[in-house]
Amino acid sequence: MSMVTATRQEMMYCPGCSHAAVLEQLGAALDRLGLPPEQVCLVSDIGCIGTADRYFACHTFHGLHGRSITYAEAIKRCRPDLLVVVLIGDGGCGIGTAHLVHTARRGVGIKVFVCNNFNFGMTGGQHSPTTPAGGVTATTPTGAGDRPLDVCQLVIASGGAFVARCSALDRNLPEMIDATLRAPGFALLDIWELCVAYYMPTNKLNPPKLVEMSRELGMPFGILKNEPGRTDGQPAARPAADVPAGGSRIGPSGGEHSRAPARAGVIPGLRWPPRVEIALAGSAGERIRSAAGVIGEILVAAGLQVAQLDDYPITVRKGFSLSNLIVAQQPIRYTGLRTPELVIIQSEDGLRRFGSLAELSPETLLIVNDELTWESTPARVLPVTLAPLIRQVERANVALALLTCGLIQCGWITAEALRNLAGATLKGRFREANLRAIEAGMRLVSVPAARA
C-alpha cells in the first residue's frame, strides 16, 4: 500500500498548487524507504499544508499553528524507533520560530519539510516571515519592506544536522526528500513553492523566477549542511513500574536527611508544649531557611508535627530571609504565626521585614543580634554578640546556633536530647557543620534573658 492515499487531483489544493506535488513526492519517498505505515508518524502544522494528514496512511497528528515541532519532538522522544515527519508552512516557521530553533538545538531526530510559498495562503494571502522584500501581499500592498527569514541559516545556526533547500519544481525534488528523510538527527528541507491563488499571480512569480529569487536573496538551493548530528533521539523511557507508597525513586524526597522514622514513645529530655511558634528573621545567605529546616527535620524525627513557611524575595543571595517554624504535638493546619514564643532577629534585613516587636508577648523570648537597634518590646530579650560565634562556626551557621540556643533556653528540649536526636537524624554533606553549629548554640545558653 502506498503511504499517500490520494492522487494529486483528488487533493483539495488549488490546481497548480505546489503542495500537491510535494505531497505526492513525499509519499513516493516514504514508499521507497519501505517502512510499514505504523513506523511513520506525520505531524502537520496549520495552513493549507496542514490539511495533508488525511492523505497519509501512517499515524497522523494535526495540531495547532506553529506547534507541530513540539508535538513531533515528544513523539520522537517517546518512540525513537518511529520516523517522525513534520509538514509546516512558512507561517508556521514564524509563529513557531522558537520551537524550530530549540528542537534543532536539542538535536531531536525529526524530519521537517517547510512548504514555503512566501505567504499565508489559507487566510487570504497575507505576508509571511519569508516574503521577500518588495513582495506584494494582502498586508503589504505596496511591497514588503522587511528582510525575509532564511529558515535554513536559522536552523544551521541552531545546530540542525541536515539542512537543504530546493524548489518544488526542481527535477531533483525526490532526491532531496530522500536525503532529508534518511539524514540522521534533526533534518530540514526548505521547499520553495508557488501559491497559485495569491503570491504567484500578484507577484508574477514563475518557476524560472524562483531560481532568480534564490540568487538575488543569497539563499541558494542544494544541501547546505550535512553533518550527522546526535542520534535520532534518546532511548525510550521504560514504562513506569508501580512504585511503593510515597513513590520516591531518586532525589525528590525531602532532601538528604528527611526520611528518619518517627520515634514512638517518650524521648528523654523532650518536653515539647502542645504548639510552639518560632520566627527566624535574617538576610539571604545567612541560611535562615536551612536552619529552620534542620531543626524541623530533627523534630519530625522526634515524632513532632512541623510546618516551615518561608518568606523571601526572588533573589536568593540578597535581601531578607524569614522562616516561620511551627512545632506541635498535633497536626498543624494554619501555618501562619499567631503568637511566636521565640523570635530570632539576626540582621537589619530581618528586623525590617519581621514587623513590630512591640506586639510581641511578654512570654516571647527575643534573641537579637546586639549590633542592631530595636524598638522597645514587652518580650524577654537576649542580645547576642555574633562575632565570637562567627569565629566558632562561620557566619553561615550562626542562624542554626541561635535557634538551638533558643530551643534550649525556652526549656522545650535539653541539650543532651537535642544532641542525640541531631546525631541520629542529620546526614549529608552539611552534617558536621550543622552539628558544630548546634554545639555552639548550646554554649550560648544560660545567659539570663533580660527585659528590654
Add this chain to the structure above:
Amino acid sequence: MAEFITGNQAVVRGALRAGCNYIAGYPITPASSILNDMIRAFADGRGIAVQVEDEIAAMGQCVAAAMCGARPMTATSGPGLSLLSENIGFAQMVEAPVVIVDCQRMGPATGGATTTGEGDVLFARHVTAGGYPLPVLAATDALSAYRLTYNAFQIAEELRTPVIVLLSKDISSTRQTVDLENVPLLPARQRRPAPPDRPFRPYEVAQLAEVPAFAPIGGPQRVRVTGSIHDACGLLTTDRREIERKLAHLNAKIAAAAERLEDVDADIDPQAHILVVSYGLPDGAVRDAVDELRATGARVSRLTIYSLWPVPQRAIRAAAEGVRHVLVPELNIGLYADVVRQVLPGVHIESLARYDGGLIAPRTIRERVCSLLDGCNAPGGHSA
C-alpha cells in the same frame, strides 16, 4: 513514616506514584522545583524529562506524549498557565490525558513571584477557548497535594482529559510533616485499550458520555489525532450532526462524572446557622477557627472543597442545608464566592477576601463568623 516535605515535593511523589513518565516544563517560581526533582527522578531512565523553550512547548509535548501512551505532567504558575492555554484546548479536543500543576502566585502578570495568591481558580476552569469543562482540583497542604496529584492522573486517564491541580506559593514551598503511607487514593485507572481485532476508529463512542478507546501512536493500529473538529475516524468533518455529537461528548463525559469527581471534606453541625466553605491555603485557618468557635459554643459547619470544578453542587447544597450564611474565605477578590452564590440562591454568601500576599488568620475568620451570627463569644487570645 513521617517525612518533612514541601507541597512541591508532595506533587512529585504523587506523580511518580501514579506512574507519571513524561514531564516537559519551563522554570517558573514557585513551581520550578517540581521540574528539578522530576529530572532527578527520571535519571534512572523510567521517564522522560525535558526543559523546553516555553510553556507552549511544554504543553504541546505533553499532549503528544499522552497520545503515544505516556502519562505526562507539566508544572507552572499563573503566567505559564496563560501560555499553556492553547494546547490545553488541543488536549481537550484530542482527548489527551495530561496533568497540569499550577503553583499559583500573586497575579496578574508577573505579580509576586514569591508571594502567595490563589487567583487562578476561575482561570483554571476557563483556561482555553470553547468553554468545554475540565476537572480542577485544589490542594490545601502538602498531604492533599500528594493525594490530588495522584488522583489527577487517574481522573485524566479515565476521562481522557487535561486535569489541573492548584497549589499556591505557601503550599508549594512550605515544608510540612506528612505520612504518605496511608493516604486514601483513587483506584488506579488506565485508558480503555482499543480492541485489537477491529479497525481502529479513534473517536468512536457508543454514547455521548463514553470515553473513546485508546491506541497509542506507534502501535499496530494506525492513529489519527487532530485538533480540527473531527468524526469518529479522527478526520475533519463539516457534518453538523458529527460536530454536535463530538462537542456534546466533550461536555457529557465530564458532566456524567461530576458526582464521582466530588472531593470534599464536610464537617457539619446540623444546628449550624453558618457554613464556612473553604479551599486552598485558607483551609488550615478555617479548620482552626471552626474548632475554636465550637469551643465557645458557636454552631458552625465547614465544607472543604478539593474538587473546585466541576462544582460539587450536591455537596455544597447538602452542607448548606438550614444555614442562613455561608462564608467563603479566599486569597483572591472573592472569585469562588460567586460560584457558591450561583449554587445557593437565596442564601447570604459572604466573601472574605485577602489578596495582599498575606494569609487569612483564624482570628479573622472567627471575627467574621461572629459578626454574621450577630455576636458570639469569640474565644480569647491575643492575636491571630
